[in-house]
Amino acid sequence: MLVSTMNDVPGHDIVRVFGEVAGLTVRSRGIGANFTAGLRSLGGGEIHEYTQLLYQSRHEAVLRMCQHAMSFGANAVIAMRFDCNEIANTMSEVAAYGTAVYLKPAE
Secondary structure, eight states: OEEOSSSSOTTEEEEEEEEEEEEEEEEOOOHHHHHHHHHHHHHOSOOHHHHHHHHHHHHHHHHHHHHHHHHHTOSEEEEEEEEEEEETTTEEEEEEEEEEEEEEEOO
């Protein structure tokens, strides 16, 4: 499954457009990781616990988006974007969305 942030794919023609597809995940860090991250934030710098959480969340959202696209018969998702939100100051919502299409190599 090709995933692109562009609106087209060089060297390929869009044969069919299936429409919008999305993948979503909501994650929360455990109490221990939140405590560690809270202490780390006092000193400034990167909070590795949250960086890892967001990488995992983005990966999961993209996988779910690809599964959604494949259920339509798509072989690519174009114009892919991410959206992130915080829920109740304790959870992170990450959505990946784009347009499911069927591509073929240009002639």
